[in-house]
Amino acid sequence: MKDYDKLIFEISKPGRKAYKLPPLDVEEQDLGAIIPKEFLNEEKLDLPEVSEVDVIRHYTNLSNKNYGVDTGFYPLGSCTMKYNPKINEEACRYSGFTNVHPLQSEDCSQGSLQLMYELQKTLCEIAGMDKMTLQPAAGAHGEITGVMLIKAYHEKRGDFNRNKIIVPDSAHGTNPATAAMAGYSIIEVKSNKNGLVDLEALRAAVGDDTAGLMLTNPNTLGLFEKDIKEIASIVHDAGGLLYYDGANMNAIMGHARPGDMGFDVIHYNLHKTFSTPHGGGGPGAGPVGCKEFLAEFLPVPVVEKDGDRYFLNYDYPNSIGKVKDFYGHFGILVRAYAYVLSMGSDGLKKASEIAVLNANYIKEKLKDYYYLPVDTLVKHEVVFDGLKEENGVTTLDVAKRLLDYGYHPPTVYFPLIVNEAMMIEPTETESKETIDGFIDAMIKIAKEADTDAEMLKTAPHDTIVRRPDETQAARNPVLKYEG
Amino acid sequence: MFPYIPHTSSDEQEILQTIGLNSIDQLFDDIPEDLRLRKPLNFPTSKSELEVRTYLKSLADKNCSLDDLTCFLGAGAYDHYIPSVIDAIISRSEFYTSYTPYQPEISQGTVQYIFEFQTLICNLTGMDVANASLYDGGTAVMEAALMACATSRKGEIIVSKGVSPDARKVLKTYAHAQKLTVVEVGIKDGVTDAEELEKLVSDDTAAVIVQNPNFFGVLEDLESLGEVAHKGKKTSFIASVSPMALGILKKPGDLGVDIVVGEGQPLGIPLSYGGPYLGFMATKEKYMRKLPGRIVGETVDVDGKRSFVLTLSAREQHIRREKATSNICSNQGLNTLAATIYMVTLGKEGLREVATQCAQKAHYAFNQLTKSGKYQPLFDKPFFMEFALKSDTSPDEINRALRNKNIVGGYDLSKEYPQYENAILYAVTEKRTKAEIEKLASVLEGIK
Structure with a gap:
């Protein structure tokens, strides 16, 4: 269902219902008798008509277009995308x-x-x-x-x-x-x-x-x-x-x-x-x-x-x-x-320790490939200033390429004082294997930047949509479905 | 070991070696020694899931769940039925474990439902644009007022005392910080005093704010109030409305309202002791680039495929910093999804049917409760699903008697309106049955 592209309004069909109320058990009065007509809307509501199955399928399909912490690694700096416990x-x-x-x-x-x-x-x-x-x-x-x-x-x-x-x-x-x-x-x-x-x-x-x-x-x-x-x-x-x-x-x-x-x-x-x-x-x-x-x-x-x-x-x-x-x-x-x-007092302390450990690990492993403005002990996140090699490939390109490798990209272009900022926060809830996988992908991308910059500039290649046009969205705003 | 921290001790050692440190403690060497906390935090250590569950369940059980009681309490939060489809969808981790949709390629689920939400809110209110939601109804009133002040470059806000007391308090907190003036207009016969309003409105007025139905459940004449408000030059007329009432009431957009806000809790969001709920905001197009909060727009991707993105971000704090229209940086995400699903599940017929049932049952209750004359209407005005009754008995005594019969009584209006002594505001939703309403009436009659 990767190609599902409907809005809920586009699957509406007159007569469908996704709800059932108990019958009204008090004596029904004419609505106009209890609320004066001048307050009442005589027209039908402009809302869709769908079945319960439609609702579930539609939003399940939408959920499949999303990426969450439960899907995979989400090293979004400053956002602390740690695991959300089920209890x-x-x-x-x-x-x-x-x-x-x-x-x-x-x-x-x-x-x-x-x-x-x-x-x-x-x-x-x-x-x-x-x-x-x-x-x-x-x-x-x-x-x-x-x-x-x-x-x-x-x-x-x-x-x-x-x-x-x-x-x-x-x-x-x-x-x-x-x-x-x-x-x-x-x-x-x-x-x-x-x-x-x-x-x-x-x-x-x-x-x-x-x-x-x-x-x-x-x-x-x-x-x-x-x-x-x-x-x-x-x-x-x-x-x-x-x-x-x-x-x-x-x-x-x-x-x-x-x-x-x-x-x-x-x-x-x-x-x-x-x-x-x-x-x-x-x-x-x-x-x-x-x-x-x-x-x-x-x-x-x-x-x-x-x-x-x-x-x-x-x-x-x-x-x-x-x-x-x-x-x-x-x-x-x-x-x-x-x-x-x-987590308790001991677990919270441990959480910070591992969050910091992981950030320093990523810093150490990637600093040969990505430019590190300040090489010192970091805390829970590390900020690189784009690729080390000048090859025209930007932080945005790296971020988009990461999508092809199945990772949520880091926070990009923040903080503002770092031009090509990529801000990586791994958190404590990621295994070494997961982090190693991410590091490998980042290194691979750095190498791709040297050999095939064009491929990175047109990334992502493997997502359901690719670089939606944000300029057009802001210039000619379409903020609701008009039918 | 902790279940949410996967590293084994050998993983830790390996990583420490890679980064050239000998101990975990050294990771914090950049913190001056006199600032290092060298004692354990003073609360218990970690617990098993079973212990956590047992303890939290014991706290939950100390509360009185409405599962075991019959609720006639409203006053800003309502006991409506929540269809099971909502929790089924919002429990999907692709929705609840994701972040703000900064990367549209892997967030089309979120941006699309926000686009649907904006459409649904526009269609219900009759407005041109809606944002992706705000914290709650009270902060939405405040944001609307600040937007009106910013667009008109004026600093006086007139607010009806029929607007929820919490919303007015939030408004005053922010107005004080920005040196804006808040003037309250009184209530006459249960509705905003239009004559007083007319005297107050001037060319210095940035905004006039009313609520419909107002805090007493009474219907306001939005059209006339709007005409009075618009006697001020560039004055914005703001209405905080119940989305449930829009199932049967005229759209604010057809009544001269410039900015519509409201509390979305009735749209499938649990009472949950007051939050999290959902604020919404919809306006005429002229405010589009002044709106606070996230907005999603439609666009196409490089292959020409329809897609959705966060847009008009030149209004927002991460771009504009101190010149942003608001400091808000999140929306109500998952609750926005819940309200979206509620609106499409009920749909064209259902929302009207629920609203109608609320109105029918509330009016039936009103008739039953006022039959004997012991309880009298505080106001003789049309209402939607909430109404106020006065009597000779104190609200405390009445609510205690009801509580003994497993009924949660109404809201004691004198808490916020001292002039309405011994007056209780009752809310009747579609969940209440005829038998429950009759029981309420009979217990009330029985109070000595």
């Missing part, structure tokens, strides 16, 4: 978790609240933070929640001049976008030749208008910012606070803690570090942790414990408010907690 998926589907209304009374949701409370405590311990909110829906959502905590802190002190957030040029795009959305202007500081924050540039950037610094550590080059304590003093001495982007937390669990490095607030990506599935783009979860002095600003409600009873505490008069409906992506939190329990 997580089972646990989040227990009826006591799925079939509970968020507004049911607290005595009806003690199990959910206990799970959230225990997860908060564990996440605090891993990060070296004091308090945690599980409300943010995703990493970027966690970022803006954290930056708003920083803002609330300055405002409460009557300090309204701090209107700038500093980000390194290697930062994720969400960092500057978040700071802007939180009402800040952005100062970008350059990285030094070793790929780390340039301390002199940072010193020049801070001042009495500095609200804070957003930093990933290890950074997006996979390098540990070894001067982090000095970075923290520079920012703190200027009166700013330090935000930790937890995207790369998989590198350091059990080995170092942002809270000990001087960070005041952090977010996690549960869909990266804590094995919850990426779901083709979401839903994720982006819990935010902070030091005690910022806790009064956390979004409400905060899950707390009083004796044996867990409860939602709304009594935070200085709270930034709410950042989303209800309490967070609970179903994702269950998965993350299942993972925390399964």
Whole structure:
């Protein structure tokens, strides 16, 4: 069924149904008698008509056009595509978790609240933070929640001049976008030749208008910012606070803690570090942790414990408010907690060790073929700057050729400070055999680039579609099916 | 050994040798010694799958599952029936273990269902373009308001108190950060006070936001409110709508709405203690390049074959950084798929049938509950599937009595609207039976 190319609308046929409702058992009234006609839509809905078999076949065929972690190796840098354990998926589907209304009374949701409370405590311990909110829906959502905590802190002190957030040029795009959305202007500081924050540039950037610094550590080059304590003093001495982007937390669990490095607030990506599935783009979860002095600003409600009873505490008069409906992506939190329990304190530490081991292995094996801007110990990921040999073959070509070999390509063209960036994050859940297979494919491609560049420029050759035209898609947008 | 870490100790040794290190510990030599954590993390060590399952099941069992109760609670999250096809498809690991479709060649499954989702949302709402979804209904309201402010370069947002309290709180959190003004317009007889709105709207107004059905379940006159909103120069009229109600109600696109948002949870997504749910957003074409979030478009590949890609990314954070339209970087992926499957499974006839059953049963319940006069309607206005009743008894007492009979009662409106004392908002979905509704009525009658 590789050639299946229909949209659901194209297999619709009048009269087909994929559902059956129980007969209406209350006395039926004319709809116009209960809802005035001026509100009612007289026309038929513009939705397809298909059978249940059609639904299942159609979406099963679509699934076959996808590649997931369960399909194969997915070394997408910065995304931590680790294996998604199956017990997580089972646990989040227990009826006591799925079939509970968020507004049911607290005595009806003690199990959910206990799970959230225990997860908060564990996440605090891993990060070296004091308090945690599980409300943010995703990493970027966690970022803006954290930056708003920083803002609330300055405002409460009557300090309204701090209107700038500093980000390194290697930062994720969400960092500057978040700071802007939180009402800040952005100062970008350059990285030094070793790929780390340039301390002199940072010193020049801070001042009495500095609200804070957003930093990933290890950074997006996979390098540990070894001067982090000095970075923290520079920012703190200027009166700013330090935000930790937890995207790369998989590198350091059990080995170092942002809270000990001087960070005041952090977010996690549960869909990266804590094995919850990426779901083709979401839903994720982006819990935010902070030091005690910022806790009064956390979004409400905060899950707390009083004796044996867990409860939602709304009594935070200085709270930034709410950042989303209800309490967070609970179903994702269950998965993350299942993972925390399964791995334990020892397993999480081990996970970071092997993630780092694997990244260094790939670095070592590929550095003769791909250009390595900084050859030093890396953490959980390694960034190459394209092929070592000049032969006109780009990072994009290498990525597309990898598809032919059955691998998901690395993250490409990020971080922006590396022109032909290919960012490889193997994670801890891949066997040596899998990683060796990937290394072999990368080496083969490097050799192909020397002998048959044209073949790489036209890759992939073995996928269901090949290099869809993105320019045309943006120039003449077709964003829905028009029949 | 850990089941999710395949390396044997000899694998580890071999790799260490290759990279020229003697121990795992040396992998962390770049972290200054005083920052190294030299003690174990302070929580239990790893557990077996059996232990994890037993423990999590015990936590789940501490909750009161609606499998064992009858639910008349709504107020933003609804107990609709979820067809089994949905979990069958979203449990396919090709969907749930994949990432954002950055590599279209191996993500056509994801990009195609997003394209279908965008189409379905446009068709239901009567709008031109839809994005690939947002976190939830509340953040969708906020994103719509920010988009209206950005496109009009104005900073005043007027929001009806008929919009869900959570959505208004989220809006205020973000508005504060961006120094935008949020003005609330009151409720008169259960609907947005159009006269007050008219006084508030000016050329400084970037957006007017209402909800339909509103938080009290009452139907708003979108067309008239839109006319009032549009008295402001370049003012965007934003409606947060129930996708279920669109099974029978007029399309917002036909009523002068510029930006339609809403909470997609009724479309096949479990209650799950409040999330993850699904926000959606659909607009007129003029907002297309200002939309937040992912958007999928149709194109062709090098062989001329129809294919789909993420598009218009010049709006987004990974390209535009601080100039992006929003910082959002994900969509609700798997929940978007669930809602897509729900909409096609119910289809042309089914969504109307479910919405009709909700309306019929809710009105039957309304009649049964108000028959004796002990409980009176808070508002005398047309509603869809939720309605508010007041009485002399406190909501706490009523809900306790119902709970003793395994019924989850309605939402105590005084929590967010102090002026509506002793008023409860009941939701009736297609899942409720005549017998359940009659039991609710009889327990309510029996409360002293």
